[in-house]
Amino acid sequence: MSRFRFRLKRPFVGNRIFHFDLKGAAPKVAYFKEMFAFLKTIGATGILIEWEDMFPYEGILADVRNGNAYTKKEIATILNWAVEYELDIIPLVQTFGHLEWILKLEKFAKYRQVERYPQVICLADDEAVDLVKTALNQVLAVHREFPMPFFHIGADEAFQVRLGDLIEPVVWNYAENLDDQLYPDMWERFGTVFPFIWGASAFKGADGPSRFYSNVPHYLANHRSWISQMTTAYKSFKQFRGLILTGWQRFDHFAILCELLPVGLMSAAINFITIKKGHYDRSVLREASTLMDCSNTIDIDAQGIAGYCNFPGSKVYQEVQQLKSALDQTNENVHKDYQVRGWLTPFNIKHNYSQAWYLDQLLDKVNMHITDLEAIAQALRKDMEPIFFADTIDEFLFEYLEPGLKELHVLREGAIRLGATKYFGLRPFKINSILEQRKEEKKVLESGARMPPANVGDRETRR
Incomplete structure (x- = not known):
């Protein structure tokens, strides 16, 4: 100090x-x-x-x-x-x-x-x-x-x-x-x-x-x-x-x-x-x-x-600080976890290839962090509603809470599915790399084909 x-x-x-x-x-x-x-x-x-x-x-x-x-x-x-x-x-x-x-x-x-x-x-x-x-x-x-x-x-x-x-x-x-x-x-x-x-x-x-x-x-x-x-x-x-x-x-x-x-x-x-x-x-x-x-x-x-504390919006303040702490803990306890980094990677999930022994140890931890983030989301939506319009609440949660929650759900669903898998295929697996995908997209563009236009959403009025 x-x-x-x-x-x-x-x-x-x-x-x-x-x-x-x-x-x-x-x-x-x-x-x-x-x-x-x-x-x-x-x-x-x-x-x-x-x-x-x-x-x-x-x-x-x-x-x-x-x-x-x-x-x-x-x-x-x-x-x-x-x-x-x-x-x-x-x-x-x-x-x-x-x-x-x-x-x-x-x-x-x-x-x-x-x-x-x-x-x-x-x-x-x-x-x-x-x-x-x-x-x-x-x-x-x-x-x-x-x-x-x-x-x-x-x-x-x-x-x-x-x-x-x-x-x-x-x-x-x-x-x-x-x-x-x-x-x-x-x-x-x-x-x-x-x-x-x-x-x-x-x-x-x-x-x-x-x-x-x-x-x-x-x-x-x-x-x-x-x-x-x-x-x-x-x-x-x-x-x-x-x-x-x-x-x-x-x-x-x-x-x-x-x-x-x-x-x-x-x-x-x-x-x-x-x-x-x-x-x-x-x-x-x-x-x-x-x-x-x-x-x-x-x-x-x-x-x-x-x-x-008790000041205008103090509950929102506390819940946002809790969100930051929860995301930090998720990163430390889940995304850096030994089991996740070895047996629940995008490769494991895509090719249905993992070891149930490690997944069983991981699932409870993932579920706990999902429960924490969902509780924070519910509290934030409730306490932000008297202060902000609906689009602000939606944007804040979409940008700062939902990506972390989505990542956890992907891990959870992958762990459940892989944990239930009894039989596994033989190596090697066919891997479509991002570089190969980019080559295909380049061919489409060079052929003169048009990419689909982005959607422009209708404006919402305040609720």
């Missing part, structure tokens, strides 16, 4: 903003109220809300709406709750890049900067610019009914187009040691153009696109380094506005889900408290444990597991 200990002379009094990334695992409306109460408790001063395709766009943009998109009435309810909990509201609409949610559609593909890539819009096209303005205006029309001190327009490229008098840049960095990337002269150069500046750290969703479980030490190190940077960087500006603590749900619009909101809240609590105090020591863990009503003090070296 001592490697994380550091202290500044006074608390950090700037903006401390919590990022809602709604391009993945957007929560149901009621969960926002629980979240806002929690954020106020841990020291957040505002929210950055990235609506993306969850906003109820109209007119030419109506087709980009997610099937689960909020209604205007629901958005008003969400924003009213934010005001109730005295949280500043900063809407985010991407304007230069990160526009996959619009440019992925065939009708808008003509506005891409590069036809092959749907990320960046062509600002030399007047119609494309009007499209972005339409998105901005529709979001502004809803948000102007509520306090809105800032509006985030993305626009990484704004430094290149000399907008220093109009915008305030955000420096994003999620590394554990910012000194390796953010040098003092960088801040000085920014200071010659911009009087105000922001920093952006991460409390989740920035540690690999398929990281679905909590990694508190990584994010704590990132915030420790941000405190160190801000301590000196502020001198180059009229004001260092504050820090946006980002929490990506996907790395981009096309990526799979990473950490869900409840999974990141223990990290959020620890890091918001750390930033507010301006230092980290054991008192941060004690305070976070108290605020989250944990039965034990948080141990970040145990990946944040702290007995029973």
Whole structure:
């Protein structure tokens, strides 16, 4: 624990903003109220809300709406709750890049900067610019009914187009040691153009696109380094506005889900408290444990597991940590098992060739791990349902639980079938290697035959 200990002379009094990334695992409306109460408790001063395709766009943009998109009435309810909990509201609409949610559609593909890539819009096209303005205006029309001190327009490229008098840049960095990337002269150069500046750290969703479980030490190190940077960087500006603590749900619009909101809240609590105090020591863990009503003090070296806690979605948090542990145990106890690696390989299963003596020892172990994963799946589905739409639950389980469960069922069925086999064939066996299959596929392609098209599923609306 001592490697994380550091202290500044006074608390950090700037903006401390919590990022809602709604391009993945957007929560149901009621969960926002629980979240806002929690954020106020841990020291957040505002929210950055990235609506993306969850906003109820109209007119030419109506087709980009997610099937689960909020209604205007629901958005008003969400924003009213934010005001109730005295949280500043900063809407985010991407304007230069990160526009996959619009440019992925065939009708808008003509506005891409590069036809092959749907990320960046062509600002030399007047119609494309009007499209972005339409998105901005529709979001502004809803948000102007509520306090809105800032509006985030993305626009990484704004430094290149000399907008220093109009915008305030955000420096994003999620590394554990910012000194390796953010040098003092960088801040000085920014200071010659911009009087105000922001920093952006991460409390989740920035540690690999398929990281679905909590990694508190990584994010704590990132915030420790941000405190160190801000301590000196502020001198180059009229004001260092504050820090946006980002929490990506996907790395981009096309990526799979990473950490869900409840999974990141223990990290959020620890890091918001750390930033507010301006230092980290054991008192941060004690305070976070108290605020989250944990039965034990948080141990970040145990990946944040702290007995029973009570915060918005805490059951989902615990079950996801259990899933990670169960998958690790399955890998260690089954896939690396002596019997599996010698007598229940794909070769054994395909050619019905194995030794029942070893399979009998293995089957109970496989069944135990199947039971564990099925119980976790049932619990996750039950506890995620009040928070998330059905498609989020399905996607999360499909991506992170079902592959492991499927592998176990393949082993189980193979062990049962092979264990019942009394008579076996003679070697050698005919083996169709993957290389031979690829040769056959190449012949088909060279003959001019067309491969069957991929199916495009119908959109589901929220349930």
